Amino acid sequence: MGKILLLIIDMQNGFINNFTAGLVGKILEFHSRVNANVITAGTRYVNHKHTACYMFEEWKSCMEGSEEAETVPALRGCMMRVFDKDKYSCWNAELKTFVREHEIRKIYFAGVNTGCCVLNSALDCYNDLVDCAVIEDLCGSTSGTEEHEAALTVLRSCITPGRVITSSRAYEEIVV
Numbered sequence: 001m002g003k004i005l006l007l008i009i010d011m012q013n014g015f016i017n018n019f020t021a022g023l024v025g026k027i028l029e030f031h032s033r034v035n036a037n038v039i040t041a042g043t044r045y046v047n048h049k050h051t052a053c054y055m056f057e058e059w060k061s062c063m064e065g066s067e068e069a070e071t072v073p074a075l076r077g078c079m080m081r082v083f084d085k086d087k088y089s090c091w092n093a094e095l096k097t098f099v100r101e102h103e104i105r106k107i108y109f110a111g112v113n114t115g116c117c118v119l120n121s122a123l124d125c126y127n128d129l130v131d132c133a134v135i136e137d138l139c140g141s142t143s144g145t146e147e148h149e150a151a152l153t154v155l156r157s158c159i160t161p162g163r164v165i166t167s168s169r170a171y172e173e174i175v176v
Contacts, residue, residue: 002105008042009111009118014061014068020140030167031078034174042079043090051086088116091124106131110138115151126159133163135170
């Protein structure tokens with residue numbers, strides 16, 4: 001039958017602002033409701049001099065070893081493992097191995113930023129024929145609601161509307 005993975009994308013100190021701060025409590029509350037039925041892991045974007053964000057955008061936040069790059073303390077305890085990455089997508093060999101070894105049948109995405117890291121990760125999973133869904137009210141964008149909503153529109157178009165769901169629907173799929 002397989003297991004379910006709740007994958008918390010890049011909930012790091014450097015990505016918490018007035019648009020994303022409310023996600024921490026929402027993700028914790030959702031996790032507490034589904035914990036017995038899921039494996040929970042996270043990702044962490046680690047910036048360095050050889051990332052696209054650094055080289056093309058001159059973005060110097062979340063640098064390797066910085067406090068900004070660290071996972072939000074409130075979420076650390078609920079994640080079995082955190083996967084470091086230096087690209088938008090988390091879908092790399094390490095995560096693929098984890099999914100295979102833990103016999104994951106479906107991945108639910110939560111976290112930031114909807115328009116880049118969540119979107120790219122979900123698209124890569126979908127393209128590799130991994131069943132996945134984006135929990136829209138457990139995702140957000142540091143750039144605001146407009147960017148978040150635009151990304152959800154793209155996701156509905158690319159991975160199907162039925163894979164962009166609310167936390168209520170995700171709860172029903174996971175627990176019921």
